[in-house]
Amino acid sequence: MKLLHQLFFLFCWIAFCLQQYYCTDIQCFEGPNFWCLNQTTESLCNFTNKTIGLCGYSNKRCQVKTGDSFCKSLPPAQQQSPFEFDGGITNADEDLFSYYVLSLYWPPSSCPKIYNETLDLLRYFCSPYTDIGQPGSERLVLHGVWPTFATKGNYQGWPQFCSAKDADWSKCHINGNLCPWKNTTSNEFTQGDYENCLSIENIQQCLVNATNVLLPEQERLKRLAPGYLGTRNLFINHEWTKHGSCCSSIFGNNISNYLAHMLDLVDMVTRPGSLTYEYIQRYSGEKIGIDYLVAMLNQTAIINCNSKCELEEVWMCVNRDETTGLPTRLIPCPSGARNTSDSCKKARCEYVFVPLRNQSQQILPNDDHTSSNLTLFLFIILIIILLKYVFFLSASCYEFLKIVTSQ
Structure with a gap:
């Protein structure tokens, strides 16, 4: 009988360990090489009543049979590219993310030369301080600091619009229905339109007291985060409700504290002598090999390009401190994050060009640039020679006609 009790205890202990191994929330984010939302992951990750904010890519082997909030799959099975997912999970638990992404953008490729507050309102990145000659116009500047899930494979996702102790920020996602969809259909009404509507309609639940937050940091913001000084504070509202809400307890539920930490990180990674200063800022107006960069x-950054292989953003991976939870130092980016976020690779860019405002219309340099100049030079010489012969021929004809008429 004693042996039976011992065997029963051993069986229970093994079952408990297996349950902990297979049912831990953290593990549901760790691959191996694919991830999708289905019955198993909904249960494992406790995603009941959660919303996948963006439809990403899913492995073809995954079938979405319940919920269908991931990609709204229809028969036949999903046809997206395998081994990729890139999307946000609305109202996910704050404790699940494992590191931060510090996102920095390059204004010359993201903003107009002169910001027009009426036409460019929904371009969150831009403000009068990204205009030519302004302090934030020709340097890497803050997009945001984003809590990001762990990945051992190619899964890449993040928590977004989370419920904090003091507020339910999930309503600030477009599915929150706090703002009416006026004169448009749901397919045309974007998250940016929704947030603009929240601001116009003064929906306080999704607005921050930006004056108290931004005024003390205004001089640093002009240089390090010029977009945060844009019209109606749309940028800071967006970054706090979408990303800051999912790590708010770490920053004492204080948006000023969150902003100060973000600015400190930008200053740390962009000041003279930093890696981005040495290998991006000093290459302004030139092209750089992406693998070299x-x-x-030190593998701590993911480079993002536009279709013209111009630098758009640099995403830098930052630790989540084991004790405080704060971002404190750069870490190598997980391979899964690099696989799904490498827009330069998807644009087939071997080099990235770092444009300047006065070179915004300049053609991207390439290996044929010198030969093109030589061809143009030879063409001009040929035209000059032809014009010379035409001139002499005309002069000869004139003399001949003159002789003939004189006779």
Whole structure:
């Protein structure tokens, strides 16, 4: 009988360990090489009544049979590219993320030369301080600091619009229905339109007291985060409700504290002598090999390009301190994050060009640039020679006609 009790205890202990191993929330984010939302992951990750904010890519082997809030899959099975997912999970638990992404953008490729508050209102990145000659116009500046889930494979996602102790920020996601969809259909009404509507309608639940937050940091913001000084404070509202809400307890539920930490990080990674200063800022107006750049940044950054292979953003991976939870130092980016976020690779760019405002219309340099100039030079010489012969021929004809008429 004693042996039976011992065996029963051993069985229970093994079952408990297996349950902990297979049912831990953290594990549901760790791959191996694919991830999708289905019955198993909904249960494992406790995603009941959660919303996948963006439809990402899913492995073809995954079938979405319940919920269907991931990609709204229809028969036949999903046809997206395998081994990728890139999306936010609205109202996910704050404790699940494992590191931060510090996102920095390059204004010359993201903003107009002169910001027009009426036409460019929904371009969150931009403000009068990204205009030519302004302190935030020709340097890497703050987009945001984003809590990000762990990944051992190619899964890449993040918590967004979370419920904090003092507020339910999930309502600030477009599915929150706090603002009416006026004169449009749901397909045309974007998250940006929704947040603009929240501001116009003065929906306090999704607005921050930006004056108290921004005024003390205004001089630093002009240089390090010029977009945060844009019209109606749309940028800071967006970054706090979408990302800051999912790590708010770490920053004492204090948006000023969150902003100060973000600015400190930007200053740390962009000041003279920093890696981005040495290998991006000093290459302004030139092109850089992407593999070389990533290696020089010690694998701590993901480079983002537009379709013209111009630098758009640099995402830097930052630790989540085991004790405080705060972002304190750069870490190598997980391979899964690099696989899903490498827009330069998807644009087939071997080099990234770092444009300047006065070069915004300049053609991206390439290896044929010198030969093109030589061809143009030879063409001009040929035209000059032809014009010379035409001139002499005309002069000869004139003399001939003159002789003929004189006779």
